[in-house]
Amino acid sequence: MGLRNPEHERFAALVGAGGAPKDAWQEVYGRKPVGREAAVLAGEPDVVRRIREVQDRAVDLVLTETVCSRAWLLDKLRQSIEEALKKHQHATAIRGIELAGRLPELRLFPNETRIRHTKDRYAQMTDAEILAEAERLGLRKPQEKVINAVCVTVADADGNPLN
Numbered sequence: 001m002g003l004r005n006p007e008h009e010r011f012a013a014l015v016g017a018g019g020a021p022k023d024a025w026q027e028v029y030g031r032k033p034v035g036r037e038a039a040v041l042a043g044e045p046d047v048v049r050r051i052r053e054v055q056d057r058a059v060d061l062v063l064t065e066t067v068c069s070r071a072w073l074l075d076k077l078r079q080s081i082e083e084a085l086k087k088h089q090h091a092t093a094i095r096g097i098e099l100a101g102r103l104p105e106l107r108l109f110p111n112e113t114r115i116r117h118t119k120d121r122y123a124q125m126t127d128a129e130i131l132a133e134a135e136r137l138g139l140r141k142p143q144e145k146v147i148n149a150v151c152v153t154v155a156d157a158d159g160n161p162l163n
Helices: 006-016 021-029 038-044 045-066 072-084 090-101 127-136
Strands: 114-118 144-147 150-155
Touching: 006 021, 006 038, 006 045, 006 072, 021 038, 038 045
Parallel strands: none
Antiparallel strands: 114 150, 144 150
């Protein structure tokens, strides 16, 4: 809600838009501020509240106008992939396709795998000891095998072991 005093409202709008209080004062009142006039007005609670409202509204407008929507982003990604293919930039095109495939809407690559290697104390353990240790640590149904004295866990992107 605006301020009752139109000069204060204009001052708050100018400061809220990023202007310095002394410059806003000069524009509103047509003269340079004397002493701390601009700072005092900028510190009044109603003016401070209005400056914040103006700033918040400006941020909302900027976000609305400049932040890309998911549809825009997908369209740009598609265009980039097509452009890369036209220019025979196959690695770039493949990377774009991979990015598109990871989007939740497409789920082309739902089961990513991560392999962890641990060479310290697990290297000396048997399969049974590793499974017992996993249970002690509260791990859910680990699918682990010892390969060349290295503990390997195969899991999806969320850390859930693959069957």
